[in-house]
Amino acid sequence: MKKRNSRSSADAARRARSYLLFAICAFVLVAGFFFAGRQHFSSMDYGMKNSQLRKQIDQLESEKRRLLLAREVSMSPAEIKKSAKRIGIFGEQTGTPTLTLASAPAKERNAPSTNAPENPLITKTVASEPAPKPVVANYQKNQKVTAPEKKTGSAE
Amino acid sequence: MKTRKRAKKTNLRQVAFTRFMLIVAVFILWIGGISVRLVHLHVTQHEWLRTRALDVRQDIKQTRALRGSIFDRNERTLAMSVRVKTLYADMTEIADTNAAAKSIAKALGGDLKQIAAQLKQGKEANKRFVPLAKKLDEEVAQRINKALDMPDVKKADAPNFPGLHWRDDQRRSYPNQTLAAQVVGFANAEDNGRAGIEQSQDDVLHGAVIKKVQERDRLGRVFDETTIERDAPSDVVLTIDTAFQYMAEQALERGVRAADAKSGMAIAMNPKTGEILALANYPSFDPNTITESAAEHIGNKAIQSVYSPGSVFKVVTYGSALERRLFRPDDMIDAGNGTITIAKHTFTDSHGVGKVSYAHALAHSSNVCAIRTALSVGREDFFAMLQKMGFGAKTGIELPAETQGIVRSPQKWAGDSLASMSIGYEIGVTALQMATAFATIANDGIRSQPHIIKEIRHSNEQPKDVTQIQQTQVVAAETARDLRTMLRQVVLTGTGKRAQLNGYTSAGKTGTAWKFDAKTKTINSEKYISSFIGMAPAENPEIVVAVVIDEPRGGGRDGGAVAAPVFREIAQQILTEMKVPTDATVKQESLVAQDVPEMPVKESKSTKKETEVKSKVDAKPKSAEPAPPAKEKPKDLKKTVEKKFSDKSKLTAALFRRERFINGTKLET
Secondary structure, three states: HHHHHHHHHHHHHHHHHHHHHHHHHHHHHHHHHHHHHHHHHHHHHHHHHHHHOOOHHHHHHHHHHHHHHHHHHHOOOHHHHHHHOOOOOOOOOOOOOOOOOOOOOOHHHHHHHHHOOOOOOOOOOOOOOOOOOOOOOOOOOOOOOOOOOOHHHHHH | OOHHHHHHHHHHHHHHHHHHHHHHHHHHHHHHHHHHHHHHHHOOOOOOOOOHHHHEEEEEEEEOOOOOOOOOOOOOEEEEEEEEEEEEOOOOOOOOHHHHHHHHHHHHHHHHHHHHHHHHHHHOOOOEEEEEEEEOOHHHHHHHHHHHHHOOOOOOOOOOOOOOEEEEEEEEEOOOOOOOHHHHHHHHHOOEEEHHHHHOOOOHHHOEEEEEEEEOOOOOEEEEEEEEEEEOEEEEEEEOHHHHHHHHHHHOOOOOOOOOEEEEEEEEEOOOOOEEEEEEEEOOOOOOOOHHHOHOOOOHHHHHHHHHHHHHHHHHHHHHHHHHHOOOOOOOOEOOOOOOOOOOOOOOOOOOOOOHHHHHHHHHHHHHHHHHHHHHHOOHHHHHHHHHHHHOOOOOOOOOOOOOOEOOOOOOOOOOOOOOOOOOOOOOOOOHHHHHHHHHHHOEEEEOEEOOOEEEEOOOOOEEHHHHHHOEEOOOOHHHHHHHHHHHHHHHHHOOHHHHOOOOOOEEEEEEEEEOOOOOEEEEEEEEEOOOOOOOOEOOOOOEEEEEOOOOOOOOHHHHHHHHHHHHHHHHHHHHHOOOOOOOOOOOOOOOOOOOOOOEEEEEOOHHHHHHHOOOOOOOOOOOOOOOOOOOOOOOOOOHHHHHHHOHHHHHHHHHHHHHOOOOOOOOO
């Protein structure tokens, strides 16, 4: 009887160990799945943010070019003539120059230039959307990364 | 009972076993079925499934990289491309075309009927690209996005409207408009260079196709992106200086207008390096509105148009004789009675010079003296000098459609060809060839190949392809110096007095030639090409400026009256800008030039019929009435603010330069 009892208790202990081992394995497996899943979705999330940042770089590059072009247009001889005429340096009617703005007639100042095109090449200087706050890639655990506000102006 | 129990037990086991086997069989069948189906899908329907999966998940975007920019030598932009957007409809995604047309017309502010018809046609043809609005700025695109926004629709890209998408495009802009238009050229809507640097450097400027492979989730959001890009386009930096270019263009425009001429061209180059500092054509065109430009204004006549140079070419004649040590500039030559007959063709001076020095003969542009000099040189040596100076061959400048000019070999010359060529007829040259010849003289006989590209810059800034200057000793340094001394006399006492500068010495030669009429195939004595090519400072020239005025019609039509003042204006401004130290007295008062009118060569009446020519290169001059000498009012050069600023172009140039100085801090491009 004693023998039977001792055997059954040993069996129970062994079974408990097996269950524990099984439970640990199951936990590790499930945790692994969760971890892999989290990594997967996290990588997708970073991919999306990366894509948005790339798009933003493109937009800023484009905007930079537009600004450079606007600068060049504003410094072109036609625009300088236009500006000079606006501030009254060129006296069209009398032929005598007027170096002070105050003495230039108001009409003259506002008159459109004959050389400058009616529709200038650059009508604006800032066109891109306001840049969202930069997202710093942070791979530390339990730290939430705030995504930039979703834009409507994507132009793929 | 025992037997029954035993039997029952046995049956239970069997039942259990049978059930187990049944389950196993079911599993095997199930797995087998799945396996068969998997094999079927993987083997027979592999391609179809793969394509479908990629269609859903993957998106391939092809965009063209922005075309490279063109800069001047000071990094001022001459041509640049910017991103713009094109709105298009994918008709496979639009069900109700009428409703869509209404919304689109409202957002774009376009004609409803036209848009509806466009969409209907696209729907019938099941088109996936129906352009609705082309090349819009970002700001306009955002406004349209707002107008088309439908809150119910879930869409990854803008506008939030089913079936509508944006495509990235690019627009070429030329911020300086007409400035250096013939040099820069233009690119068409397909991003292909069609003229000027845009055409000649199309290979390096052309934007490569960028292929983007994008992985998208179920909502269409991009979560992975692979960019496949070929070599990025390069930027081209020119030797042109926009300020010099502007000065040259303004001076040329004034010169052409004052002379009531058909057109004009001007070249300013550095004789030591061969760099073209300015290359102007008038009339010009605006590459931003190329469709509105006249076709005849687009070509770069300075390198594409051939003309008879006239007396300017006497420099080559005297140069070939000096090279053979046949005379010294102060040696005497007798022009006799001012006429000379060669092969029954009588050449005449417009005014007799008698017995004079060679320098004086060139200064007063004596045809007889030049012809006598050429005869002493001989055909072969004269032809050799033409070749060495680069006539009859392309200069090699990096601009398209350059012509080599017309120079025949001595075997094809007529009896009087040498005489005609010595005074600039029976030969066709370009303005650039003439400018290069003068630059050779200015550079002590060393010919620097003219070039207009300073460097080609790759996107990563490294490496830089810098144009290597090819230099060749064409004539002896002594010959070049003697020629410069003679050319100095032209400006001091001869036909080019109006080319005198304020504070700088100058040297050069005037030229007035009749034009060849292609219709009648004869010389047209009513049409001239007047030119002046000179250098300054005379002793150590820093610039060479060539000015050619085509068909001047009003006032004095000779080169000294029409082209020399343009030279003076260009050279004066450029030298001042270059901060070249003055080498002559700065005169506060104007230079009142006593003109020595230079006329196209005269010939005797008896031989007039024989001068009718069969071809352009055989063109020989015929007699003409002397053109009235130009009457130029003395210019007051007092340095008063009013007077200084009364000249609009100078003021603009000054402002232009000042602006450049102020904005000296270069923005990174």
